[in-house]
Amino acid sequence: MFFQDIVGRFESEQTPFYHYDLKLLSQTLEACKGAADSYGFHVHYAMKANFNRRVLELIRDAGFGADCVSGNEVNKAIEIGFAPQRVVFAGVGKSDKEISEALSHNIFCFNVESVQELEVINDLALKAGKKARVALRINPNVDAHTHHNITTGLDENKFGINQWELSACAELLTRAQNLWLEGIHFHIGSQITDMNVFKSLCIKVNEIKTWFEERGFNLNVLNVGGGLGVDYYQPDKNQVADFKAYFDIFNQFLERKPGQEVHFELGRALVAHCGSLISRVLYVKKGIKKNFLILDAGMTELMRPALYQAYHKIENISRPDKASSERIKYDVVGPICESTDCFGKEVELPDSERGDLIAIRTAGAYGEVMASRYNLRDEVRSVYSE
Numbered sequence: 001m002f003f004q005d006i007v008g009r010f011e012s013e014q015t016p017f018y019h020y021d022l023k024l025l026s027q028t029l030e031a032c033k034g035a036a037d038s039y040g041f042h043v044h045y046a047m048k049a050n051f052n053r054r055v056l057e058l059i060r061d062a063g064f065g066a067d068c069v070s071g072n073e074v075n076k077a078i079e080i081g082f083a084p085q086r087v088v089f090a091g092v093g094k095s096d097k098e099i100s101e102a103l104s105h106n107i108f109c110f111n112v113e114s115v116q117e118l119e120v121i122n123d124l125a126l127k128a129g130k131k132a133r134v135a136l137r138i139n140p141n142v143d144a145h146t147h148h149n150i151t152t153g154l155d156e157n158k159f160g161i162n163q164w165e166l167s168a169c170a171e172l173l174t175r176a177q178n179l180w181l182e183g184i185h186f187h188i189g190s191q192i193t194d195m196n197v198f199k200s201l202c203i204k205v206n207e208i209k210t211w212f213e214e215r216g217f218n219l220n221v222l223n224v225g226g227g228l229g230v231d232y233y234q235p236d237k238n239q240v241a242d243f244k245a246y247f248d249i250f251n252q253f254l255e256r257k258p259g260q261e262v263h264f265e266l267g268r269a270l271v272a273h274c275g276s277l278i279s280r281v282l283y284v285k286k287g288i289k290k291n292f293l294i295l296d297a298g299m300t301e302l303m304r305p306a307l308y309q310a311y312h313k314i315e316n317i318s319r320p321d322k323a324s325s326e327r328i329k330y331d332v333v334g335p336i337c338e339s340t341d342c343f344g345k346e347v348e349l350p351d352s353e354r355g356d357l358i359a360i361r362t363a364g365a366y367g368e369v370m371a372s373r374y375n376l377r378d379e380v381r382s383v384y385s386e
C-alpha cells in the first residue's frame with residue numbers, strides 16, 4: 001500500500017492537506033526528461049497544473065521550462081528561477097498589463113490566440129521598444145477524445161486562431177515591425193490516453209507547417225502542447241506515465257527540418273500521481289438507501305469530481321488490513337453546502353469510522369491549484385515526503 005510507511009506521520013497532521021511525494025515527482029521528471037532528451041525535444045512544464053513552490057523548484061532543477069497562462073504565472077516562474085528564455089505565455093485573454101510585464105521579462109515567446117491579440121502585442125512591443133517573439137496558437141480542429149469540458153482544439157472551442165484566419169496572420173506578420181515569428185503552437189486538450197489522437201495532431205501540424213513554409217515563413221519551433229493523460233484507476237501500477245511511447249509518436253509522425261525545435265507543454269502527466277488529498281472521516285451516516293462517509297475535505301479542496309465527474313481512487317489508509325475482509329459501499333462526500341460535493345458514489349471501502357484517514361489519489365494535477373475558499377474554508381495545506 002502506497003502510504004503504509006507514512007500514515008503514522010499523518011495521524012498528527014491537521015487535515016485536510018495535500019501530500020506530495022517528492023521522490024515520485026523526481027522519478028517522473030527524470031523519466032520524462034530522459035525520454036524527451038533522447039529525441040532532442042524540449043518540455044515546458046504547464047504551471048497551471050500545480051504551482052506549489054516545492055513542486056516548481058524540483059521541476060526547475062530538473063531542467064524544464066515553464067508554460068504560463070497568466071501574468072502572475074509568468075512572474076512566479078521568473079521569481080522561482082526559470083530562465084526567461086525558457087518561459088512561454090499562452091492564454092486566450094492576456095491583458096495589456098500582463099503582456100507588458102512579460103515583455104519586460106524578455107520571455108521566450110507569446111503563444112498568440114487571436115489576430116487581434118497579435119496587433120495588441122505588436123503595439124505594446126513598439127511602445128516598449130522591443131520585438132516580441134510570438135508563436136501562433138492554431139486551432140487544428142482535432143478531436144482529443146477526452147472529457148468534453150477539457151477539449152480545447154475543436155472549432156467550437158474558444159482557444160487558438162482558426163485556420164481560415166491564417167492568411168490574415170501571415171499578412172499582419174509581414175508588416176508588423178515589432179513581432180518576430182518563432183513558430184506555431186497547438187494544444188488540443190487534456191487527459192488524452194489514446195496515442196492515435198497525437199498522431200492525428202502530427203498530421204495536422206505537418207499540413208499547417210507546410211502552409212507557412214510555402215509562404216516563406218521560417219518556423220524555428222513546432223509547439224505541440226501537452227495533454228498526455230494518466231491512469232486514475234490504477235495509480236500504483238502506472239505511477240510514471242509512458243513518456244517514451246508518447247514522444248515516439250511525435251518522433252515518428254512529425255516532420256521537422258534540421259534545426260527546427262519541437263516543444264511540449266506537459267502538466268498533468270508530470271505531477272498528477274505525486275499528489276494525494278488526505279482527509280479525515282468526520283461522520284459515518286448509515287442510511288436505508290445509502291451509507292455516507294462525510295469527510296473534512298470537500299469540493300473546495302478538490303474540485304475535479306464535482307466539475308467533470310472525474311474519477312479519483314479513494315482509500316481508507318487507516319485500515320489497510322481490512323482490504324480483503326468485508327467491504328461496504330459508501331458515497332464519499334464533503335462538508336460543502338452543494339449536492340455535487342461528492343468524491344465518489346458507491347465506493348467500496350472497509351467498514352470505516354470517525355477519525356479514519358482517507359486518501360484521494362492522483363490529485364497532484366489541477367487539485368491544490370483549483371481549490372477555493374467557498375463557504376469561507378481554510379486555505380488548504382501541503383505536507384511533503386522526500
Ligand SMILES: Cc1ncc(COP(=O)(O)O)c(C=O)c1O
Pocket residue numbers: 046049067090152187189190191225226227228265266267268269
Ligand atoms: C495551452 C496549454 N498547454 C498545456 C496544457 C497542459 O495540459 P496537460 O496538463 O493536459 O498536459 C494546457 C492545459 O490543458 C494548456 O491549456
Ligand SMILES: N[C@@H](CCCC[NH3+])C(=O)O
Pocket residue numbers: 048150152190191304365366
Ligand atoms: N482542470 C482540468 C484540465 C484543464 C487543463 C487546462 N486547459 C482538469 O482538472 O482535468
